[in-house]
Amino acid sequence: DATASIGSGATPALFVDNAPTWVQGNDNNDNITYTTYTHTLNGNFSGSTKVVKLGGGKLALTGSAQNHSGATEVWYGTLATNASMPNSHIWLNRHTKLESDGGNFAKGVEMFYGAELHVGSADKAGSVTISDLNLGFGSRVCLDLFADGLKADALNTSNITVEKKNWSNGPQYSTPVFAFTPHYAAGQTTLPEGDYVLGSAGKVTGNLADVVVEGLNGQKATLAVKDGKLVLTVSGQRSATEIVWTGANGNAWDINETANFAIRSTG
Numbered sequence: 001d002a003t004a005s006i007g008s009g010a011t012p013a014l015f016v017d018n019a020p021t022w023v024q025g026n027d028n029n030d031n032i033t034y035t036t037y038t039h040t041l042n043g044n045f046s047g048s049t050k051v052v053k054l055g056g057g058k059l060a061l062t063g064s065a066q067n068h069s070g071a072t073e074v075w076y077g078t079l080a081t082n083a084s085m086p087n088s089h090i091w092l093n094r095h096t097k098l099e100s101d102g103g104n105f106a107k108g109v110e111m112f113y114g115a116e117l118h119v120g121s122a123d124k125a126g127s128v129t130i131s132d133l134n135l136g137f138g139s140r141v142c143l144d145l146f147a148d149g150l151k152a153d154a155l156n157t158s159n160i161t162v163e164k165k166n167w168s169n170g171p172q173y174s175t176p177v178f179a180f181t182p183h184y185a186a187g188q189t190t191l192p193e194g195d196y197v198l199g200s201a202g203k204v205t206g207n208l209a210d211v212v213v214e215g216l217n218g219q220k221a222t223l224a225v226k227d228g229k230l231v232l233t234v235s236g237q238r239s240a241t242e243i244v245w246t247g248a249n250g251n252a253w254d255i256n257e258t259a260n261f262a263i264r265s266t267g
Contacts, residue, residue: 003040006063011047014070019057019077044068044083051088053079053096074098074115092117092139101126108132111139113171118142119153122181127154127199134161135176135211143178145232147185147192154199155230162206168257173212178223180215180232190219193235198223201230 022035037057044063045051050070053059054077061081066072069087072079079090080099089107092098095114101121109130111117117133117140120126125146133155135141143153165174182191208223213232220235243261245253252258 001037006043012049014050016052017059018055019059021056100128104129106131110134112136113138116140116142125151125153129156132159133157137163137165137175138173140177140179144181146183150194150196152196152198156199158202160204164210175210177212191234196232198230198232201225
């Protein structure tokens with residue numbers, strides 16, 4: 001772990017941070033330990049500085065405003081900031097992470113496969129504001145839902161782009177994912193049914209119905225924009241469905257390809 005300060009008026013062309021992780025193993029493969037280190041940077045950049053985050057650890061930008069106009073690129077690990085960033089576009093490489101509670105990213109955020117946006121903290125609802133949120137296929141928006149008052153972390157954005165791929169042999173996800181962490185009422189294992197407002201939303205490019213929803217313990221849920229609000233509607237448990245082989249279109253057992261499976265009729 002390390003802490004440093006940005007000198008007043010510092011405008012380097014490029015700032016690179018390489019916060020590390022430490023993976024330790026031994027002759028017992030079930031006993032592997034992971035240590036993640038944090039580099040905390042106080043103050044703020046300005047001018048045309050470009051910020052690049054390397055290493056598997058975390059870079060925490062603590063200033064209330066980061067005014068640099070160069071890109072902020074996360075190639076590996078985590079960027080944590082609650083700052084206002086009016087001039088810098090944030091780019092998240094595959095399997096990286098952006099953590100923010102109160103951040104305002106006026107030049108947008110672009111996310112690739114496995115990249116995660118974490119809003120707020122586990123104990124209370126937080127918020128983030130993003131002008132243009134480009135959700136590449138397999139990217140993940142991670143939000144908390146609270147049974148008390150049907151509250152949720154808020155993602156406020158003017159434009160959302162949902163990317164969808166059509167393929168037979170690609171990775172697990174062909175569309176973005178909204179991954180929810182439910183906070184149930186005492187003694188409960190499901191959330192109250194109803195509308196959870198996830199923030200505000202303007203234009204949507206692509207189809208929100210394509211987004212995969214995870215983490216709700218089998219409860220049904222749909223994403224939609226209603227009156228300028230991004231809303232998750234949670235309802236009851238999903239019913240069990242029996243899928244049967246029909247062979248109607250040949251003998252190919254190729255799931256998600258040939259239409260040789262059907263839902264068993266209960267009529």
